[in-house]
Amino acid sequence: MSIVQFITSKTFLKQLALAFVAIAVLTFLMLRWLSYTTNHGKFETVPELKGKSIAVAEIELKENNLVMQIQDSANFNPKYPKFSVIDQDPPSGEKVKENRKIYLTLNPSGYRKIQVPDLRERTFRQAKPMLEALGFTIGKITYIDYLGKDEVVRLNFEGKKINAGDLLPKTSKIDIVLGNGKRP
Structure with missing residues (x-):
């Protein structure tokens, strides 16, 4: 064939x-x-969780048949309460399937601590950008009798002397004591 x-x-x-x-x-x-x-055509709407506590967020997600997944955050946001939700993925109003994980970023309890650099015997012109780059703000500037003009003699935080290596919260206001160029 x-x-x-x-x-x-x-x-x-x-x-x-x-x-x-x-x-x-x-x-x-x-x-x-x-x-x-796959529950084709059946969706859940993601609720708005920003600014809410973890407990409230968990209740709202369970009501909508969604699962909470917490992600830590190192970035403190002063606009939100401590340990509240500052970001979510997917965003609110989005349509997702049942039991979908909603990733929540939480606001930490405060700014993270940053190590103070050693600025002794550096000029103010060198010290200021170093402190600002680390996230600190410059507070009160005072002068004392010291041979090096505009040279950092010491750093203060809330009226107390701080040393190189001390940990301070980001955005702390650091007072600087500079030399005036005169012998003590």
């Missing part, structure tokens, strides 16, 4: 028709099963 005779035979055409029917039925069943298992 030649290939052309085999392709045009009744047996081959019958098998080909059965194969197409089987593929169509399997495709139909697979699509129905996928629609059922």
Whole structure:
């Protein structure tokens, strides 16, 4: 039997028709099963959680059949209460599937602590950008009798002397004591 005779035979055409029917039925069943298992067309709306406490956020997410995933944050935001949600992903109003993880970024209890650099015997012109680059702010500048003019003699925080290596919260106001160029 030649290939052309085999392709045009009744047996081959019958098998080909059965194969197409089987593929169509399997495709139909697979699509129905996928629609059922993935809840096709059924969505939950992500609630607005920014500024809310962890407990309130968890309750709201459970009410909407969503799962909370907490991510730590090192960036303190003074606009939000401590340990409240400052960011969420996906954002509020977005449509997501049931049991989807909603990633929450929490506000820490305060600014992170930063090590004070050693600025003794550096000029104010050198010390100021170093402190500002670390996130500190410059407070009161005072002068005392010291041979080096505009040279850092010591640093103070809230009226107390601080040393190199001390840890202070970011955005702390550091007072600087400079030399006036006169002998003590």
